[in-house]
Amino acid sequence: CAPVGLGELYDPKKYPHLETIFTGFGWTNGFGIGYIIADERLTFSVASSKRQNLDSQHFCEILAESLLEISALFD
Numbered sequence: 001c002a003p004v005g006l007g008e009l010y011d012p013k014k015y016p017h018l019e020t021i022f023t024g025f026g027w028t029n030g031f032g033i034g035y036i037i038a039d040e041r042l043t044f045s046v047a048s049s050k051r052q053n054l055d056s057q058h059f060c061e062i063l064a065e066s067l068l069e070i071s072a073l074f075d
Contacts (some may be wrong), residue, residue: 012038031059042067 029052034045044063048054 030054031056 029049031046031054036043044060046056046060046063048059049058
């Protein structure tokens, strides 16, 4: 989901203000999730269909909790 083929032009440490995520949400059920895996961080963008009454904020909260639990396994 991170920009591909940009080489050194895509350096989130050097150009943090240019960080872009594309979710490509184009279906009517479920969540669209864009992500960037960087050296020292993970960045997520979550979208959902209002027609399905999904809660992207709640999904992000659960995702954050899950990532913290996974991180604790490596401490």
